[in-house]
Amino acid sequence: MKKLINQIDTVVTEQMEGLAACWPHLQVNYDPRFIWHPQHENAVALVSGGGSGHEPLHAGFIGTGMLTGACPGEVFTSPTPDQMIECARKVDNGAGVLFFIKNYTGDILNFETAVEMLHEEGINVGTVIIDDDVAVKDSLYTAGRRGVAGTLFVEKIVGAAALQGYNLEACETLGREVNNATRSFGVALAACTVPAAGKPSFELADNEIEFGVGIHGEPGIERRSLQDVDTLVDSVMAQLMDDTPWLRTLRHWDRHTGGWVETTSTNTQFDNHGEYIVLINGLGGTPESELYGVARAVTHAAQQRGINIVRHLVGNYCTSLDMAGFSVSLLKCTPTLLQLWDAPVNTPALRWGC
Incomplete structure (x- = not known):
């Protein structure tokens, strides 16, 4: 450590x-x-x-x-x-x-x-x-x-x-x-290290990610193979837009x-009606340049789904020490919420x- x-x-x-x-x-x-x-x-x-x-x-x-x-x-x-x-x-x-x-x-x-x-x-x-x-x-x-x-x-x-x-x-x-x-979904590429523990909170192989990770390293939906950013973000957006x-x-x-x-x-129903605010959030160990790559992919995925994103926020706002990864949060907003x-x-x- x-x-x-x-x-x-x-x-x-x-x-x-x-x-x-x-x-x-x-x-x-x-x-x-x-x-x-x-x-x-x-x-x-x-x-x-x-x-x-x-x-x-x-x-x-x-x-x-x-x-x-x-x-x-x-x-x-x-x-x-x-x-x-x-x-x-x-x-x-x-x-x-x-x-x-x-x-x-x-x-x-x-x-x-x-x-x-x-x-x-x-x-x-x-x-x-x-x-x-x-x-x-x-x-x-x-x-x-x-x-x-x-x-x-x-x-x-x-x-x-x-x-x-x-x-x-x-x-x-x-x-x-x-x-x-509001809906959020996170992905980890590597674990964080809690000072009191002195070692990473979980282990991932070089080609693995934690899909649906929590901000303390809690597991999500599954561990899966690392994909290119466009494919990965499209999978995240599918989770966020799921209206089950x-x-x-x-x-x-x-x-x-x-x-x-x-x-x-x-x-709340998420669909292609209305306006959305998106937060591309770093988990502490991801370069800001890569977060903007995620923002590009999110914007493209939203356009393909007819989703109108009216505000973007990109950066480290809710981190998990030095965890490598990101989360995407969407807020379906009304005119009052946007104001x-x-x-x-x-x-x-x-x-x-x-």
């Missing part, structure tokens, strides 16, 4: 110190760990979090027009309830706090604990669970689809809405709408009753219109 680190047990803290040094508008708390940015008065506070190793998700998206705070766990490990509680206390300005939770078992359990305790304190809190990965319905880490790079769509669009004055209930409803209209009906069941916090409610929804996507944003990892 070759890593630019000092000691394994100080990796996350030292990286937080570096982030704070580079972006003085961010405020950092080390015990418990969370990062935040002062929110506009009377705006809903938006808090996300998860295991470290996926940077810039989530701390890189704190700032005007996006997140208010983030709770980084250890590498590939959920943050703890005390991190979430202290972060929510710090950022709440009376308009309420909305948690974005990726659909992993540890994240769900810890965020749910935090939500219940904050409710007892009288803090108005809501939740949006993100499950955009269509590669699997279940994995060792989840009950249902995993939350992956499509998280960026939710954080950006709801971030713009909060800045425009949407209340907590409206932000929560919007977050679920974006999640339901699938019922999803997710829990959310009911602020009025102070309890958890299960809601079911079917997948919120285009709204100004100013964060360390995403900036436009400012």
Whole structure:
């Protein structure tokens, strides 16, 4: 293992110190760990979090027009309830706090604990669970689809809405709408190396890829032979555009009753009607030049299917340490979602219109 680190047990803290040094508008708390940015008065506070190793998700998206705070766990490990509680206390300005939770078992359990305790304190809190990965319905880490790079769509669009004055209930409803209209699919060419493990998390032969990989290296649909980029991307697009009906069941916090409610929804129909935003996301170890090669192939595959892509975003946004590979996320957007996507944003990892 070759890593630019000092000691394994100080990796996350030292990286937080570096982030704070580079972006003085961010405020950092080390015990418990969370990062935040002062929110506009009377705006809903938006808090996300998860295991470290996926940077810039989530701390890189704190700032005007996006997140208010983030709770980084250890590498590939959920943050703890005390991190979430202290972060929510710090950022709440009376308009309420909305948690974005990726659909992993540890994240769900810890965020749910935090939500219940904050409710007892009288803090108005809501939740949006993100499950955009269509590669699997279940994995060792989840009950249902995993939350992956499509998280960026939710954080950006709801971030713009909060800045425009949407209340907590409206932000929560919007977050679920974006999640339901988002699909992601990932491919790994080589595994990542977690510092605490000191070796790659899985092995692939020189001619193998993991088709449908998760952002922690979880398996997807199958291992298959490496193909040229056009053929590979066409297979990914086929997965993303598959409209086989699938019922999803997710829990959310009911602020009025102070309890958890299960809601079911079917997948949003993806077809050649409407407009799409596409995210070509690097997993950490893929050159940007190759990601643009993927973008070319995605654009061509979309044109062949009559799909109208109106916005592209290419780069490393939801990584898996040094994993070689990519993911593609599609958001079927309405005029309102597109307007919120285009709204100004100013964060360390995403900036436009400012």
